[in-house]
Amino acid sequence: ERGMEAxxxxxxxxxxxxxxxxxxxxxxxxxxxTGMSIESHGRNHVSLKGKDIDYLxxxxxxxxxxxxxxxxxxxxxxxxxxxxxxxLTMDVFKSANYWAGLTTVQGATHDSENLFELRRVRVRGSxxxxxxIRLLELDW
Numbered sequence: 001e002r003g004m005e006a007x008x009x010x011x012x013x014x015x016x017x018x019x020x021x022x023x024x025x026x027x028x029x030x031x032x033x034t035g036m037s038i039e040s041h042g043r044n045h046v047s048l049k050g051k052d053i054d055y056l057x058x059x060x061x062x063x064x065x066x067x068x069x070x071x072x073x074x075x076x077x078x079x080x081x082x083x084x085x086x087x088l089t090m091d092v093f094k095s096a097n098y099w100a101g102l103t104t105v106q107g108a109t110h111d112s113e114n115l116f117e118l119r120r121v122r123v124r125g126s127x128x129x130x131x132x133i134r135l136l137e138l139d140w
Contacts, residue, residue: 053088083105103119107119107120
């Protein structure tokens, strides 16, 4: 109705496990086909902060490969699970050719110098379209 598109950050192992409370790949294919963006939220929603490089590579590439295999498009963004990350996390996702990473810090104003520490506007099921428009118009 409002011509809006959204980005969904998905936990790929949850989809593969066919958890009933979570998306299915068929749902995501339909959403993707209507212009929605499907991006990475890791494989299993475990904090990435303080993890070793092998674990981070497993998270970055495993999620990327699952989304690419199922949707035919490579994800470019990661939303860090629970907003927890560190410099090694950012380095690994950057080396896996992700374009940017999203934190849990609220905000809509970004700059190109901190692409792996982007703020975001969190939308919940209770957020109305008018509330979303108001949030996106703020300079924060």
